[in-house]
Amino acid sequence: GAGVSQSPSNKVTEKGKDVELRCDPISGHTALYWYRQSLGQGLEFLIYFQGNSAPDKSGLPSDRFSAERTGGSVSTLTIQRTQQEDSAVYLCASSFGGQDTQYFGPGTRLTVL
Amino acid sequence: DQQVKQNSPSLSVQEGRISILNCDYTNSMFDYFLWYKKYPAEGPTFLISISSIKDKNEDGRFTVFLNKSAKHLSLHIVPSQPGDSAVYFCAARAIQGAQKLVFGQGTRLTINP
Numbered sequence: 001g002a003g004v005s006q007s008p009s010n011k012v013t014e015k016g017k018d019v020e021l022r023c024d025p026i027s028g029h030t031a032l033y034w035y036r037q038s039l040g041q042g043l044e045f046l047i048y049f050q051g052n053s054a055p056d057k058s059g060l061p062s063d064r065f066s067a068e069r070t071g072g073s074v075s076t077l078t079i080q081r082t083q084q085e086d087s088a089v090y091l092c093a094s095s096f097g098g099q100d101t102q103y104f105g106p107g108t109r110l111t112v113l
Numbered sequence: 114d115q116q117v118k119q120n121s122p123s124l125s126v127q128e129g130r131i132s133i134l135n136c137d138y139t140n141s142m143f144d145y146f147l148w149y150k151k152y153p154a155e156g157p158t159f160l161i162s163i164s165s166i167k168d169k170n171e172d173g174r175f176t177v178f179l180n181k182s183a184k185h186l187s188l189h190i191v192p193s194q195p196g197d198s199a200v201y202f203c204a205a206r207a208i209q210g211a212q213k214l215v216f217g218q219g220t221r222l223t224i225n226p
Contacts, residue, residue, distance in 0.1 A: 004156070031212065042117070042202060042216035043157070050212065059213065091156055098212040101147075104156030 002026060004105035006092050012111045013082055021077045021108045025094030032075050033095075033102060034067055036088040043091060049075065050098050082112045116140045117205050119217035127225055132190040134220050136203030139184065143205040147214065148177060148188045151200045160201075161188070193224045 005024040013019050025032050034046040045059040049069040060066070064082075069075040079086055089109050093102040118137045126132045134148075144165040149157035163170040163177045163186065170177050176189045190197055200221050204214040 033213065035214075035216075040218070042119075042218040043204075043214070045213040045215070048212055056213065093156075101159050101162070102214065103159065104149075106154065106156045 004092055004094050004103055006090075006105040006108050008108060009106065010109045010111075012113065014113050015084060016081055018078065018080045019082055019110065021079075021090050021110070023075045023077070023092030023094075023105060025073065025075070025092070026103060029094035029096055029103075030072070031095040031098045031100070031102075032069055033093040034075070034077050035091045035093065037091060037107075038088040046077070046090075048098075079110075082110075084112050086110060087112045114139075115218075116143075117203055117215050117217040119201075119203055119220050121220050122218070123221040123223070125223045125225060126193045128195060129192045132188075132193045132197065132222055132224070134188040134190075134201050134203075134222065136186045136188075136217055137184060138186075138205050140205070140207065140215075141184070142207040143215075144208045145206040146177070146179060146186050147204045147206075148175075149202045149204060149216075150197075151202060151219070157202055190222075193222075195224050195226060198222060198224045 007022045030051045032049045035043040047067045048056040064080045067077045089107040091107045093104045095102045147162040148160040151157040161175045179186045200219045202219045203217040
């Protein structure tokens with residue numbers, strides 16, 4: 001398929017462990033976004049990549065969260081020393097440009113025990 | 114500070130009738146509004162959008178209305194169909210530069226046969 005893909009679909013980890021979540025955007029899309037949805041809440045913006053520009057990290061909740069986008073395509077969101085409040089569905093989206101419609105992947109459900 | 118609010122967590126509508134989903138926002142810098150639809154275990158899917166220069170946008174069974182003075186938008190679905198049962202998220206984007214979407218908490222729509 002040509003949509004946004006994310007892996008893993010589910011991740012269960014123990015408190016204090018590090019996790020990496022992966023996003024493969026739609027081919028040709030220059031903009032990539034990470035959001036998270038906690039239980040019963042709307043989607044919360046985390047970070048935005050546009051081409052070779054410096055990412056907008058304004059939504060990252062703490063310095064335990066970081067993200068990279070290698071080669072302008074695949075992105076990895078890393079959460080260090082996970083806490084129970086990090087449990088959420090992490091969603092990746094991509095768009096052709098920064099002003100265009102964002103298309104979402106299916107998400108990674110993270111559970112921190 | 115919840116900048117985009119969907120005050121109805123759930124809504125039930127009879128098949129064939131009109132569904133009206135509401136959304137309020139507080140940030141006057143928002144200039145573009147979107148509705149996304151989300152099925153369980155899937156990412157949100159773009160449905161319809163409206164720019165702040167318009168007060169109505171229609172696409173088939175879906176119409177979005179924007180009342181800038183009231184900072185209110187609504188999504189009308191008519192006629193409602195069982196496949197419309199999903200969670201609907203309202204989202205907004207600020208003028209210039211900030212590409213991130215700010216989402217409401219979502220409204221779960223159930224269409225009853």
